Amino acid sequence: MDEKNAYLTAYFNTKDIAKRNSLLKQLIFDLPEDGKDFFLKVYKKERYLDMRLTAIRGYAAFASEEDVALLMNKMLEILKKRPKSTPYNYQEYEILRSAFLLPYLQEKYPYDCFKKFNEQLEKQYEAMPEVFKGIFTCDDKGEHIQLISPTVVRKNIENFLRG
Numbered sequence: 067m068d069e070k071n072a073y074l075t076a077y078f079n080t081k082d083i084a085k086r087n088s089l090l091k092q093l094i095f096d097l098p099e100d101g102k103d104f105f106l107k108v109y110k111k112e113r114y115l116d117m118r119l120t121a122i123r124g125y126a127a128f129a130s131e132e133d134v135a136l137l138m139n140k141m142l143e144i145l146k147k148r149p150k151s152t153p154y155n156y157q158e159y160e161i162l163r164s165a166f167l168l169p170y171l172q173e174k175y176p177y178d179c180f181k182k183f184n185e186q187l188e189k190q191y192e193a194m195p196e197v198f199k200g201i202f203t204c205d206d207k208g209e210h211i212q213l214i215s216p217t218v219v220r221k222n223i224e225n226f227l228r229g
Contacts, residue, residue: 074104078111087117091208094124102128109137115145116161120208123171131177138179145186149193156198159191164204197226 077089090108098104105125112118118141126134148155162168168187172180191199201219202212214222 074098074100077108083114083117086112087120090117090120090124094120094127095207097124097127101125106137115141115148115158116167119162119167119171123167126171126175131175131179134175134177135179138177138183142179142183142186145183145190149190154194154198155190156194156201159187159194160202161204162187163191164208165206166204166208170206195226197222 074093077086077093080086080089093101093104101124105121105128108121109118109125112121118137122134122137122141125137148158152158168180168184171177172184201214202210205211
């Protein structure tokens with residue numbers, strides 16, 4: 067089994083979300099030959115928006131704008147429901163907004179579906195209290211960059227939740 071197939075198999079066999087996320091990031095840079103099917107399966111498997119959008123990033127390298135738009139329209143509907151289920155969804159929002167995902171996708175594929183998704187994401191992000199903004203981001207490789215120390219973040223969020 068070659069290295070890429072080992073990654074593909076490992077992805078679907080692991081229950082560890084951090085490991086799956088790491089493998090997925092590796093695969094969007096390696097772009098396996100059967101990437102279109104793989105990334106579509108990943109999109110359908112994952113429930114976190116950031117992992118789904120990462121799968122779309124890989125899928126977009128193989129798919130038509132129309133195929134990508136179908137997935138992004140579903141993503142947009144899910145995103146619109148997030149404030150009800152997860153009102154302070156800063157972790158997903160920050161990853162989606164980072165150089166690794168939406169800015170990259172909008173630059174590489176100037177599709178209307180990415181623009182619409184970004185507009186909705188920014189609207190929801192701006193509606194959150196300031197305490198949940200600017201805590202971290204990701205670089206263009208998807209690596210986490212802490213902007214505010216975890217101790218300060220914890221203290222600020224605890225103070226906010228106490229009212």
